[in-house]
Amino acid sequence: MALSTIFSDLDLRDGFYQILMRESDIPLTAVSTPSGMIWEWLVMPQGLKNAPATFNRCVTHLLRSVCDFAPIYFDDVFIHSRAVDGKSEVEMHKEHLRRLFALMRKHKLYANLKKCIFRASEIPVLGCLVGKNGVRPAPGKVRVINEWPTPSNVKELRQFLGLATYLCKYVSNYAGKIRLLSQLLTKDAAWVWTADCQQAFDAVKQGLTEAPILAVADKDRPFHVVCDASDFATGCALMQHDHEGRDRVVYYQSRQLKPAERNYPVHDK
Numbered sequence: 001m002a003l004s005t006i007f008s009d010l011d012l013r014d015g016f017y018q019i020l021m022r023e024s025d026i027p028l029t030a031v032s033t034p035s036g037m038i039w040e041w042l043v044m045p046q047g048l049k050n051a052p053a054t055f056n057r058c059v060t061h062l063l064r065s066v067c068d069f070a071p072i073y074f075d076d077v078f079i080h081s082r083a084v085d086g087k088s089e090v091e092m093h094k095e096h097l098r099r100l101f102a103l104m105r106k107h108k109l110y111a112n113l114k115k116c117i118f119r120a121s122e123i124p125v126l127g128c129l130v131g132k133n134g135v136r137p138a139p140g141k142v143r144v145i146n147e148w149p150t151p152s153n154v155k156e157l158r159q160f161l162g163l164a165t166y167l168c169k170y171v172s173n174y175a176g177k178i179r180l181l182s183q184l185l186t187k188d189a190a191w192v193w194t195a196d197c198q199q200a201f202d203a204v205k206q207g208l209t210e211a212p213i214l215a216v217a218d219k220d221r222p223f224h225v226v227c228d229a230s231d232f233a234t235g236c237a238l239m240q241h242d243h244e245g246r247d248r249v250v251y252y253q254s255r256q257l258k259p260a261e262r263n264y265p266v267h268d269k
Contacts, residue, residue: 001071002218003243004080005132006089008097009123011115012075016055018109019044062107069096077111078125093119127166134213134248137167146209150201154191157184164204168252170211175254176233177203182256215240215248223250229266232257 001007012018021029021044029041029048044051056074063072070079079100081093097118104111117123122131129136145164151157161178168174180200183189217223218240227236235254242248257264 001080001130002216004082006081006093007120007123008079009117010077011112013110013112015075016044016046016051063103066100070100134215136213137170137211142209145205167208171207172252173235173254175256176230179232215250217250
């Protein structure tokens, strides 16, 4: 999606129900109802162990010829376009949509129009928003983080860190910021919320609510990694120069050091 400037998102209707069951496997889906009747599934139901993988593999195979501009993730198809060879971004996007719709019509794949997004500057992709400027966290999740009250017990702190960790790729040195908070979750740790804990809590909230817009990774450009370490944590940032020559962050990653690792010399950390 790097360099793309216009996006659409298609939601495939009925998902698993678009896949027919193999005739020999239909009896294996039989269920008994309170009336005593036995019902069998003619299409692939939810709940089968291999259903998600089967559906994803099937859709990916059927739409493989358009995967360069329409990647698939289960029942979502993300279409992205940019101006190419004298054609505007809108013209290219229309062409991409026509090719995709022709394949869907051929293979009888249907979309839920109410959940589709067309010709947008950014679209939701797996809990984040992807657009021409890059990748940013969903505003709803950021708002929840920003409005989260100070935890009063271990359970509330676990809930906060669970959501915060989901967004940690947007925050530099996230592991170092939550060090004091994670110590409260260790076995036999007494719950004492100090001023330092409050400061760490506020720092995590600020880091997430002011998270930068990450770059969309471009597979055709080289990457480089910037690393750093402290006495308690180590972290890195996956970086890439964009088409304007700016050094952009693609992904932040960090973790706390184990007790033995804290004794390592600086060059080993």
